[in-house]
Amino acid sequence: MTASPHLLPATALRDALLANREQALTRLYRRAFPAVRRYVRGHGGSAEDAQDVFQDALVILYEQATGGRLVLTASASTYLVSICRNRWQHELRRRARLPQDALPDDPEQLNAETPDASEEAGPAVLDYVERLGAKCKSILLAFYYFQQPLTQIAADHDYRSVRSATVQKFKCLERLRNSVRRAFHAETIDS
Secondary structure, three states: OOOOHHHOOHHHHHHHHHHOHHHHHHHHHHHHHHHHHHHHHHOOOOHHHHHHHHHHHHHHHHHHHHOOOOOOOOOHHHHHHHHHHHHHHHHHHHHHOOOHHHOOOOOHHHHOOOHHHHHHHHHHHHHHHHHOOHHHHHHHHHHHHOOOOHHHHHHHOOOOOHHHHHHHHHHHHHHHHHHHHHHHHHHHHHO
16 A cells, blocks of 8 residues: 655655656645645636646655755655745845836726727737747746646756756746736826
8 A cells, every 4th residue: 555645754755756746746736736726716816727736836846856856854745845935035125126006096997898998908918928039938838838747858858857947847847937028118208
């Protein structure tokens, strides 16, 4: 009988991940994700935000465990939840730095669609993605549009590890955000 990976010491977790990664990660997901989803949603995020944060935390845990660098002082699921909390707090701080006047005062305006605005917004975002360069465009489209796993993206782009692909995805996403912010800032100054 195999112990559940959320109760294993770091070496046993490493062995479980190496023996049957999918089964071990699925067990960790079932054990820890509901708590992460509750935490993120309770702190201003969406279920999609919780999925993003959890996926990043799983990558970190996996790389630490298989690389022999993981030291657990609690269960693996508790460790995952703590990584997710830290990453979500970091994301909230990052979002707080965005210009507050970028959002309308009336939340209903967020859902209001005008045909002209949606037609202009679509190509504009794609224009920003195009300006990032071929590699960033390829990574962001693969991850967000085609929903490819980071393992596949790492292999397709010749990264040595999934963590490297994750870091590059974040760098590309941050470049895209900064580009949009600069353009928005320029528009608000000009108007």
